[in-house]
Amino acid sequence: xxxRFSRQGAGPDVALVADxxxxxxxxxxRNDSAERALLRRDASVFDDGVAGPVCFPxxxxxxxxxxxxxxxxxxxxxxxxxxxGLAGGAIPLGAPVVVSLTRMNRILDMDNDARxxxxxxxxxxxxxxxxxxxxxFHFAPDPSSQQVCTLGxxxxxxxxxxxxxxxxxxxxxxxxxxxxxPDGEVALLGGLEAExxxxxxxxxxxxxxxxxxxxxRIAARITPTAPAVRTLLMSFAEVRHAANTVxxxxxxxxxxxxxxxxxxxxxxxxxxxVHAGYPTDAAAVLLAEVDGLADGVDIDAQAIAQIGRExxxxxxxxxxxxxxxxxxxxxxxxxxxAIAQIAPDYYLHDTVVPRAKxxxxxxxxxxxxxxxxxxxxxxxxxxxxxxHPLLLFDAREPGVVERVHVAGGEIVKASLDAGGxxxxxxxxxxxxxxxxxxxxxxxxxxxxxRLRKSFDPDCKANPGKVLPSGHSCADIQxxxxxxxxxWV
Amino acid sequence: xxxxxxxxDPVLAAFAEEVGATDAVAVEGARxxxxxxxxxxxxxxxxxxxxxxxxxxxxEMIVCVRAGTPVAELAATLAQRGQRCALPDHGGxxxxxxxxxxxxxxxxxxxxxxxxxxxxxxxxxxxxxIRGGGPTVKNVxxxxxxxxxxxxxxxxxxIAEVILRTNPLPATxxxxxxxxxxxxxxxxxxxxxxxxxxxxxxxxxxxxxxAPDVTAQLALLGTVGRFAEVQGPPPLPACRWSxxxxxxxxxxxxxxxxxxxxxxxxxVHAERPQPSRALPPTVAALSARVKSNFDPTGRLNPxxxxxxx
Ligand SMILES: Cc1cc2nc3c(=O)[nH]c(=O)nc-3n(C[C@H](O)[C@H](O)[C@H](O)COP(=O)(O)OP(=O)(O)OC[C@H]3O[C@@H](n4cnc5c(N)ncnc54)[C@H](O)[C@@H]3O)c2cc1C
Ligand SMILES: Cc1cc2nc3c(=O)[nH]c(=O)nc-3n(C[C@H](O)[C@H](O)[C@H](O)COP(=O)(O)OP(=O)(O)OC[C@H]3O[C@@H](n4cnc5c(N)ncnc54)[C@H](O)[C@@H]3O)c2cc1C
Numbered sequence: 001x002x003x004r005f006s007r008q009g010a011g012p013d014v015a016l017v018a019d020x021x022x023x024x025x026x027x028x029x030r031n032d033s034a035e036r037a038l039l040r041r042d043a044s045v046f047d048d049g050v051a052g053p054v055c056f057p058x059x060x061x062x063x064x065x066x067x068x069x070x071x072x073x074x075x076x077x078x079x080x081x082x083x084x085g086l087a088g089g090a091i092p093l094g095a096p097v098v099v100s101l102t103r104m105n106r107i108l109d110m111d112n113d114a115r116x117x118x119x120x121x122x123x124x125x126x127x128x129x130x131x132x133x134x135x136x137f138h139f140a141p142d143p144s145s146q147q148v149c150t151l152g153x154x155x156x157x158x159x160x161x162x163x164x165x166x167x168x169x170x171x172x173x174x175x176x177x178x179x180x181x182p183d184g185e186v187a188l189l190g191g192l193e194a195e196x197x198x199x200x201x202x203x204x205x206x207x208x209x210x211x212x213x214x215x216x217r218i219a220a221r222i223t224p225t226a227p228a229v230r231t232l233l234m235s236f237a238e239v240r241h242a243a244n245t246v247x248x249x250x251x252x253x254x255x256x257x258x259x260x261x262x263x264x265x266x267x268x269x270x271x272x273x274v275h276a277g278y279p280t281d282a283a284a285v286l287l288a289e290v291d292g293l294a295d296g297v298d299i300d301a302q303a304i305a306q307i308g309r310e311x312x313x314x315x316x317x318x319x320x321x322x323x324x325x326x327x328x329x330x331x332x333x334x335x336x337x338a339i340a341q342i343a344p345d346y347y348l349h350d351t352v353v354p355r356a357k358x359x360x361x362x363x364x365x366x367x368x369x370x371x372x373x374x375x376x377x378x379x380x381x382x383x384x385x386x387x388h389p390l391l392l393f394d395a396r397e398p399g400v401v402e403r404v405h406v407a408g409g410e411i412v413k414a415s416l417d418a419g420g421x422x423x424x425x426x427x428x429x430x431x432x433x434x435x436x437x438x439x440x441x442x443x444x445x446x447x448x449x450r451l452r453k454s455f456d457p458d459c460k461a462n463p464g465k466v467l468p469s470g471h472s473c474a475d476i477q478x479x480x481x482x483x484x485x486x487w488v
Numbered sequence: 489x490x491x492x493x494x495x496x497d498p499v500l501a502a503f504a505e506e507v508g509a510t511d512a513v514a515v516e517g518a519r520x521x522x523x524x525x526x527x528x529x530x531x532x533x534x535x536x537x538x539x540x541x542x543x544x545x546x547x548e549m550i551v552c553v554r555a556g557t558p559v560a561e562l563a564a565t566l567a568q569r570g571q572r573c574a575l576p577d578h579g580g581x582x583x584x585x586x587x588x589x590x591x592x593x594x595x596x597x598x599x600x601x602x603x604x605x606x607x608x609x610x611x612x613x614x615x616x617x618i619r620g621g622g623p624t625v626k627n628v629x630x631x632x633x634x635x636x637x638x639x640x641x642x643x644x645x646x647i648a649e650v651i652l653r654t655n656p657l658p659a660t661x662x663x664x665x666x667x668x669x670x671x672x673x674x675x676x677x678x679x680x681x682x683x684x685x686x687x688x689x690x691x692x693x694x695x696x697x698x699a700p701d702v703t704a705q706l707a708l709l710g711t712v713g714r715f716a717e718v719q720g721p722p723p724l725p726a727c728r729w730s731x732x733x734x735x736x737x738x739x740x741x742x743x744x745x746x747x748x749x750x751x752x753x754x755x756v757h758a759e760r761p762q763p764s765r766a767l768p769p770t771v772a773a774l775s776a777r778v779k780s781n782f783d784p785t786g787r788l789n790p791x792x793x794x795x796x797x
Contacts, residue, residue, distance in 0.1 A: 113672065113734035115752070158628045169626060171635070172603045187770035192732035194754035195590065195639075198767050198795035199775050203602055203635030207628050224679060251547035253570050253656035293679060295700035352624040354548050384626040385548075421622035422629045436630060441493065443616045447645075448631040450781040454774065466630055 016073045017053050020097070023065035028103075030054045039098050042083040042090040043145075045347050045404075046430055049091035054098045060178060060186060060216040063099060067214065068184040070097040071460060077182075078462045079210045081122065081153030084145040086348055087429030089157060089209045093464035099214060101152045107131050108217070114192045115222050116175060121152025121215045128220070137222040140167035143425070144333045152215050158207030160425035162258040162332065163289075165383035167223060169425065171206040178217035179205060182461040192219060204451055209427050210462040211473070212455035226291035229257075230301035231325045234308040235282035235315040239263055239378070242284040243358035245311040246382040249288070250355060252307060254300050259383030260287040260332055263362075266339070266377040266390070273338035276331030277324070279315060286313075286382065287332055335379045336390070343375065343392035347404050351415035352424040355385045364414040365389045372407040374400075386424035387415065413438070433468045445471055494609055494617040499538045499554070501617070503648045506535050509615035514789040515646050517584030518558065524588055525641045529791035537583045537648060541565050549625055549654050550606065555583025555647040571654040574604035583647040589639025589794075590728070593721060595753055597658070597682025597696050601638060604653045608634040610645035613783040623651050636778065642789045644782040658682075658696035663720050664706055665692045669713025671751045672737070677712050678705055684751040685721055688741060692721055724748050729756040767795045 013031065020029045030036075031053045040049040052075060057063045070077050076096035083090050092098050105122035115137070119128060125146040129138045142161035143149055153159070155177065160169040167173075176190040190202025205212050236242045242261050249256065262270065264283050271278045278285055286308065290300040305316045319325040339346055353361045362378055369376035369391060380388040389411055393400045412422065412435050422432050422439055436445060449471045455461070459473035467473065495501045507513055516534040528534075537556035544551040546569040553562055559577045566572055575585045576592040586608075591601050607621040620633020637645060661682070666674075671686035674693055678684070683694040691713065695702045709715045725746055733754040739747065745759025767775060775795060779786075 111732075111734055113737070113752070114732055114754070158632075160626060160628075164626070168599070168603055169628075171632075172600070181770070181774065185770045185773075187774060188768065189771065192734075192754070193730045194733075194750070195728070195730040197730070197765065197797050198639075198771065199644075199778055200589075200602060200635050200639055201771065201774060201778070203638070204632055206635075207632050226679060247547055250549060255549075255656060292697065293701040293704060295704065296698035299698050299700075352622070352626050354545075354624065356547060381626070385624055386626050419623065421624050421627045424624070424626040425628055427628050428630055432629075439622070439629060440619065443612070444619050445630075447612065447618045447620065447633060447782070451631045451633065451636060451778070454777040454781050457777070 013053055016069070016075065016097070019069045019073065020053055020055055020066060023069050024055060024057055024062045028056045028058065028062065030056070039080065039083070039092065039100070042085045042088060044086050044088040044091070044429065044431060046088040046091055049093060050095045051092040052095040052097045054100060056100050056103045058103050060180065063180045063214050063216050064184055064186060066097060066099055067180050067182070071184060076460045076463050077214070079152065079156070079214045081150030082124070082148045084149045085153060085157060085429065086350065086426045087423070087431040089427055089429040089462070089465060091430060096463070101150065101214070104216065110222070111192065116192060116219045117222050119151050119218050119220055121150060121155070121218060123151045125149050125151060125154060132222055133225070136225055138225050139220055140164070140173055140223045141170045144336065151218050151220065155206050155215050155218055156208060156210050157425070157427045160381065160386065162260050162381060165259060165381065166255050166257045171203060173221040174202065174206055174218060175221055176219035177202055177205055177215050179213040179215055181213040182456040182458065190219070207427070208455070209429060209465055211452055211465055213461055226293070228294040228297045229289060229291045229325065230297045231319040231328055232288045232301060232304055232308070233278070233317040233319070233328055234286045234288070234313040235279045236284045236286065236312060237282065237314055238312070239284040239362055240359040241312040242286045243362060243382065245286055245308050245313070246358065247355045248307045248311060249304055250383070252303060254290070254303060256288050256300070256304065256383060257291045258287070258289040261285070261378070261380055261382040262332065262335065263378040265375070266335055266379045269338040269342055269377070270331045270335050273341060274327070274331050274334055276327045278331055282314060287328060332379070339377060339390060339392060343394055345393050345395045347391045347393070347408060349389045349391070349408055349411055350386070350423050350426040351412055351420055352384065352386050353415050353418045353420035357418035357420070358382060358385060358387070361387060361414055361418050361420070365411055368407050368410045368414070372403045374403060374407055381424070384424065385420070428466045430465060433466065436468045494619055500609065500648050503538050504611045504615055504617050507611040507615055507646055510787070512787050512790050513646070514792070515555070515583060515587070515642050517556070517581035518579055520578060520580040521584060521588040524797055525792040525794050526796055527791055528789060532790055535646070537581065537646070542649065544569060544654070546571055546654065550623060550651055551654050552649065552651045553582050554649050555581065555586070557582045559585055566654055567657065570657050572598060572657050573652045573654050574599045574601045575652070582650065586638055586647060586650060587640065587642045591755070593750070594682040594694060596680065597694065598655065602635065605634045605638055605650055606653055607651035608637045608647060609649040610637060610647045612645055613785065613788050617648070618645060625653055639794055641792045641794045643779060643792055643794060644788065646788065660699045660702045661694065661696040662702060663692055663694050663718050664709065664715040665690055665718045666713035666715040669715065674709060674712045675752045677708055683721070685748050686736070686751055687722060687746070687748050688739070690722070692718070694721070722748055724757040725759045727758045727761045729758050729762040730754065731756060764796050
């Protein structure tokens, strides 16, 4: 039954909202239908969320007060950054209190000896790097969504990016986290010291997808920006040649800062969009970058070019200057934006396979998509075997969404059959819960659950995510029963 | 199910069988870090982890190795194909190194041990074989069991086998030393030193990479002090202090005795032991929940406490 509240701003959950307002102030709590509707979903294809009241805390104390208030009302909480997650991690299930960290966006102290900067979780990834640039540093994890995604989201999803090949993913760049635990206690996990004693709770928290508590302050490692960079663009007549080049470079003992591959369809889309000078007639282009000191980058760039030619590159181009280099990267990083020209909807997948299997699994993605009458484009972090098949569709076409999900499932299975894993950087969220049993036994999942329950014994932090049905905090049927007085 | 169940490997199955599900048990490695975290409780049965290198895939930058394998054997095998890993080679076993969780002296070059453990296969308190993480260099598939096993001293699970990330060996590596250099300035002058050490008087640096880069960095160091190439690092005093890198500016020789500090890292090798620090109460409570969830009866390595070091 639909029920609407006419009084502006009142909405459902009157008592809860009153307590939240008392705890953190009227201007930090929203409960109107527009706000709740807006936060029902994230950048994934899943949209079955139901948001409760939305809070915008300004401090750790605010977050703590929100968590405690929600707890008193028996409600779960879901932390939220920019909502760019692609696995549905931030989707509110069962009308939890949504904790948006976007107003906690200050860059705090920097420690030059430790090469660490403390930030609040709502700081945008690229803003941090821009802040550090004049000082000769940057934050190494650079997801393609870095213009909007937050450090809190990066930590929760253990996000990656093109330059994580040499520099490592988010977990390697976070050394301490202040967390409001699901019971409302505040704990500092990890620390600036060399080897903090005790269990590595910091390491466990990173990648916890908001189910282990809410990060309120983050000590992020800052990376000195290398003085010399060489960026190569190589074109290939077959996707396989590009994939083989990637394997051959690693086998030759070179770990470039980044190695990204784009297939012809995505290259054409990007070229139409940003005019980066990509060759649109090649079956695949490989963007390889090395950074470091002047002599070494030349040695590596020449070796990579040589390997590319041996593997059949039809063109090898070295970016002449920073402008050309930036243009090549802009193209790569706007790839997903560019495909909006081609189809109204897309589903971006994320699996990892051993590098040696890249070419085979790619071939399978084309075959799978064709069999289901879909268009697939491939743009991916080839250096670490991280595939990102993009399925394009128009959701208005009857039955197409179902086909997209079936094709996606087949791509996941093909990756696992090749010895890969379910996700390289987007996480499990609600997207891949059901696939977890393909990779792990019940005993394995039971142990993952033990870790989760150590942080959140009562399933109050972002329930219904990561672990598949049958494990505690996974079954949200009872939670999705909409609370009394709630509109839908 | 794509990967075969762990129990299908007779070596892992036999180790799980040996660990069993009832009595107090701990893994005995090479005993190089036997005293860390306190003494093992009397009457605890000691078992050995399986040994051997299962496979090294240099082009995938991974190695799968049994936990009882000596780190030295692993290092030699990786070197044959021009690679290395983050495990310190000081006479211990792979499992012991991971359970102790200490980083190598060259941590700024070879990376942290914590980040290098991609997949862990261990025997649980219930005697079951558990797999966490994945065999690829990049993986965010569920809760991160490998992270919680590193440095846990075998109190949450007994490690049978791991998959580690490997990296190419640098083309060149050299040590240089100066007696007149500010170690902090030396660190700031270099792009990616693998180590900067300081004993209060001498500063040592380890430079690695392509030969011309190493030469250029050494020349650059001339602005900081008169550095000359030396054979290797100084002998390291036995005790490890874990400090924040900024604290190295205010070291007290009377507290430490002789010391060798790792600049930019915060680790100090000293003659006297670091006073043990209590975990803050919320962290201690959370750690206790982790322990009781993984090992409800407290049978894994009783007596040892990773928080007390
Ligand atoms: C176009 C596009 C390109 C992308 N490219 C990449 C890429 O290259 N690499 C990559 O890894 N990802 C990529 N992503 C995915 C996404 O941007 C990342 O996962 C990002 O880190 C999410 O950050 P966010 O602030 O948007 O988090 P949200 O989507 O708001 O939340 C993500 C998860 O984090 C939790 N969370 C948020 N803040 C906190 C906090 N403070 N404490 C605890 N939990 C919290 C949420 O509950 C949720 O589970 C891309 C997405 C898009 C749309
Ligand atoms: C710079 C540096 C210098 C070092 N120098 C020295 C040195 O001079 N002398 C020295 O003794 N060490 C030294 N070490 C440390 C040592 O090399 C490692 O920590 C070592 O590999 C430990 O292995 P082990 O087999 O000896 O462990 P052990 O001492 O046998 O065990 C350590 C702990 O781990 C547990 N454990 C062992 N194996 C497992 C397993 N498979 N599963 C679960 N738990 C397990 C044990 O029960 C015990 O609690 C140094 C380390 C560094 C970084």
